Amino acid sequence: MSDFKGIKVISRLLFMALLLGTFFTSRPAFAAADGAQKIGVVDYGRIFQMMPETKAAEKSMQTAKAQTSQELGKMQASLQTAVQTYLQQKQKTGKSDPAQERALQGREENLRKVAAQKSQALAQQEQSLILPIRQKIDATVAAIAKKEGYSMIFDKNVRVYGDAQSDITYKVLDQLKIK
Template sequence: MKRSIFILLILSAVSVFAQNQQTISLKVGYVDSEIIMTQFSEAIKAKSDLDGLVAKWRKEADSMTTVLQTAYNDYQKQSSTMKPEQQREAQVKIVEKEQEIQRYREQKFSQPNGEYFVRQEQLLAPVKQKVFKAIDEIAKEENMHYVLDKAGEVVVLYADSQFDITFKVLDRLKRGK
């Protein structure tokens, strides 16, 4: 009986020791995706292309707003000399222009189906794929169990710089592997 209890205690101790060894060997790395996205040339180009589209769309919306403002100002100046029927027609045209501007903005910028978000996904998807591939390769090479994103939703309260693989990922992306 004593022998069985002793063996049971030894097995329990070995089990606890083995579990502790697994916990100790857990290796976690992290990246700062903001740094990667601001220094990786393909990400910079994708963002620049997207910014160019946004500038074009905003310019178009501003132009439409200017036309609306002009129509409204003209209406204000001339409404006192207009017949009621002409006033209603002018008001309808102004409302239609407002609605057109609203539709245009929704078409371009509404989430998640606006053209901005569709183009953002199209432009950034290949970049993200390359970044994730590089992270995956480095994590495997360095026997990491987890890689966190310091810039993401995960709150990293402390991170030892020896586990930062951001620049290894950037280097791999720049070399094109």
């Protein structure tokens, strides 16, 4: 009798699995047939690279990075000169100066801190330059998606499969007036 109950439970589970499988596999076909979901893709990276604002932001960042590099280079050269001078003095006299060594270590630590601060400031500046560009692209993609009835837009580079008709990259470029 217990074997019969076990078979009955397994039969019910298989029937439910079959029923759910049929429901989930046929659901997308129904959704596509009545136009419930329209999915598109966009080459976000390509649009981002073609934006005139991106080129201006890159130029601004190159200038800021060059200026920062020059400032840090001057600080490093000054520290190296001080270290070489101290080492020459130490070699001549044969005595080390703990106070001067601590001062040089302090300058080295200060150089590291300044470099970290400048690196963080550059990253923040880059984000402040990039954010408005991304917002502009996002707004344009959203406007086209709403206008043309897309329920979802994915980045073209993360899709597994998609036909060319679902790609709205050129529509975004046209609306942004980018050639």
